[in-house]
Amino acid sequence: MAAGEQRGARRRRPAGPPGEPRRVGYLYLLPALVVHALFLLFPLARGAWISLFDWDGLTLGRWVGWENYRALVADAGLRAAFGHVAVLLVFFSVLPIAVGLVLATALHRTRVRGLAFFRTALFLPQVVAMVVVGVAWRNIYAPNGSLNRALRSVGLDSWATSWLGDADTALVAVGFVGTWVQTGLAVVLFLGGIGRIPHESFEAARLDGAGVVWEFRAVVLPALRAEIGIAATLTTIAALRTFDLVYVMTPLGGPGRSTTVPAYEIYHRAFHSGQVGSAAALGVALTALTFLITMGIARITREERAR
Amino acid sequence: MRVSRLERVGTYLVLAVFTLSALFPVLSIVATALRPEVVGQGGWRPENLATAWTVGHFGGYLRNSAIVSVSVVLVSAVLSVLAGYALGTMRFRGRGVLFALLLLGIMVPSEALVVPLYFDLRDLGLTNTYLSLVLPQVAQSVAFGAFWMRAFFLASARELVEAARMDGAGHLRTLWSVLLPLARPAVITLVVLVFLWTWNEFMLALVMATDEGLRTAPLGLRFFAGRATTSVPVLAAGSVLVALPVVLLYLVLQRHFIRGMLDGAIKG
Numbered sequence: 388m389a390a391g392e393q394r395g396a397r398r399r400r401p402a403g404p405p406g407e408p409r410r411v412g413y414l415y416l417l418p419a420l421v422v423h424a425l426f427l428l429f430p431l432a433r434g435a436w437i438s439l440f441d442w443d444g445l446t447l448g449r450w451v452g453w454e455n456y457r458a459l460v461a462d463a464g465l466r467a468a469f470g471h472v473a474v475l476l477v478f479f480s481v482l483p484i485a486v487g488l489v490l491a492t493a494l495h496r497t498r499v500r501g502l503a504f505f506r507t508a509l510f511l512p513q514v515v516a517m518v519v520v521g522v523a524w525r526n527i528y529a530p531n532g533s534l535n536r537a538l539r540s541v542g543l544d545s546w547a548t549s550w551l552g553d554a555d556t557a558l559v560a561v562g563f564v565g566t567w568v569q570t571g572l573a574v575v576l577f578l579g580g581i582g583r584i585p586h587e588s589f590e591a592a593r594l595d596g597a598g599v600v601w602e603f604r605a606v607v608l609p610a611l612r613a614e615i616g617i618a619a620t621l622t623t624i625a626a627l628r629t630f631d632l633v634y635v636m637t638p639l640g641g642p643g644r645s646t647t648v649p650a651y652e653i654y655h656r657a658f659h660s661g662q663v664g665s666a667a668a669l670g671v672a673l674t675a676l677t678f679l680i681t682m683g684i685a686r687i688t689r690e691e692r693a694r
Numbered sequence: 695m696r697v698s699r700l701e702r703v704g705t706y707l708v709l710a711v712f713t714l715s716a717l718f719p720v721l722s723i724v725a726t727a728l729r730p731e732v733v734g735q736g737g738w739r740p741e742n743l744a745t746a747w748t749v750g751h752f753g754g755y756l757r758n759s760a761i762v763s764v765s766v767v768l769v770s771a772v773l774s775v776l777a778g779y780a781l782g783t784m785r786f787r788g789r790g791v792l793f794a795l796l797l798l799g800i801m802v803p804s805e806a807l808v809v810p811l812y813f814d815l816r817d818l819g820l821t822n823t824y825l826s827l828v829l830p831q832v833a834q835s836v837a838f839g840a841f842w843m844r845a846f847f848l849a850s851a852r853e854l855v856e857a858a859r860m861d862g863a864g865h866l867r868t869l870w871s872v873l874l875p876l877a878r879p880a881v882i883t884l885v886v887l888v889f890l891w892t893w894n895e896f897m898l899a900l901v902m903a904t905d906e907g908l909r910t911a912p913l914g915l916r917f918f919a920g921r922a923t924t925s926v927p928v929l930a931a932g933s934v935l936v937a938l939p940v941v942l943l944y945l946v947l948q949r950h951f952i953r954g955m956l957d958g959a960i961k962g
Contacts, residue, residue, distance in 0.1 A: 518913075657808075657812070
């Protein structure tokens with residue numbers, strides 16, 4: 388029976404090499420698929436379903452259809468949360484990419500010695516748990532922390548402030564930590580990309596009398612499209628998903644809720660204020676946004692490259 | 695490439711500034727962890743680490759993290775290799791669709807999954823168990839793992855697989871004695887990445903483990919940091935303990951970390 392099946396399969400697809408296993412593939416795939424379906428795909432669908440109910444997590448939910456989504460759009464607090472993400476985006480994404488481009492170009496021009504050491508050091512923030520990063524920076528930003536001490540030592544006493552306790556500075560202070568974390572990623576990514584540019588491209592630009600800036604624009608930037616796209620995707624998603632950092636550095640959404648972000652709103656609504664349906668709707672929105680950004684950036688970089 | 699002396703000096707200067715800024719917060723927390731309670735008392739206090747371990751309960755938190763991380767790493771590595779092997783070397787109906795379903799998992803943010811997961815696992819009586827911390831993370835890791843191992847198996851020499859088959863090796867034998875020895879670097883990268891993600895995971899642990907005895911290291915640190923009475927050096931010592939396993943692994947297997955975190959994204 389089994390042999391007959393195999394023969395039949397081979398006749399349909401003559402290109403298949405002899406003895407290639409086919410159906411057993413399902414068996415190899417099964418364990419991974421089962422766990423993935425039960426603990427990822429199913430919750431994803433359940434989340435979408437819950438988002439259509441008004442539910443406090445304890446009593447019976449009430450069907451409200453799209454109401455939770457409509458409320459999300461109308462919610463001023465939530466608009467503020469997404470506004471905060473927009474600010475974080477500058478710090479998590481734009482600044483690291485800009486700094487990374489300049490630094491990687493400079494490092495490539497001057498064949499720096501000890502590059503391995505610098506790379507290890509710059510990439511280090513990527514592997515430290517965000518909670519630890521939060522604690523470390525809380526110390527730095529503390530009223531008596533090293534930042535204020537440094538400011539006072541150069542006579543800028545009036546600049547010293549309670550960075551995380553002030554609604555005007557808390558978000559920027561958290562954002563800067565994002566720059567600290569993501570810059571290494573961008574630098575290492577771009578260094579790899581520049582290393583792959585053929586030497587002749589630089590020579591040709593130089594023969595044409597190109598200066599540093601021109602060389603950067605004509606040679607480096609176009610060659611790094613893919614890497615810039617990857618850096619933008621990774622850092623944008625990191626900004627969008629920020630939770631640990633704000634939760635540790637500025638409890639309860641920060642002074643005057645100035646650092647509340649969507650992920651924090653999901654947590655707070657679902658587990659502290661009994662708005663599970665609303666939290667689920669926000670989760671769905673966050674997922675959709677992540678998908679759109681990933682696809683969008685992938686498409687832009689691919690088109691630019693094809694040009 | 696020839697550059698002027700001035701540019702060379704400038705580059706080193708800028709590089710030094712950035713390297714120092716990358717290291718400063720890390721070094722300063724290590725220094726805080728080793729200093730006496732009162733600033734300026736002088737001397738080093740390595741016993742802060744012991745205090746954090748016992749009084750701060752970090753010994754227990756680290757043990758929980760170790761149990762969860764090792765379980766997630768082992769299970770997801772095995773499942774990923776099996777799934778990647780099937781997707782990369784075998785042809786069967788629906789392969790593309792099944793792969794796409796797995797890929798979906800890479801993009802779904804765990805922040806969105808945590809809410810439905812919590813309420814469903816609560817109804818099953820599974821919250822506050824190691825299972826509630828392990829299984830969702832296996833599901834997410836397997837999505838990346840299957841994708842990562844598939845890419846390796848696709849790239850590994852086709853002729854090799856076919857030669858093994860010609861020699862009469864079964865599919866399991868081909869995987870075990872022909873492909874896996876070659877796959878070692880790819881598997882190490884996968885293991886290292888999954889360990890990094892699991893060890894540092896915060897939100898899932900925060901939601902699932904309300905029991906103090908089940909807190910993982912990052913969660914324990916968060917609660918320790920939230921207490922008003924917490925001593926600053928002991929808190930720093932706790933932070934060092936939480937970060938240390940991953941940082942040590944990073945220093946030893948740096949290439950795997952960087953390759954995994956960057957190439958993994960590039961191929962996606």
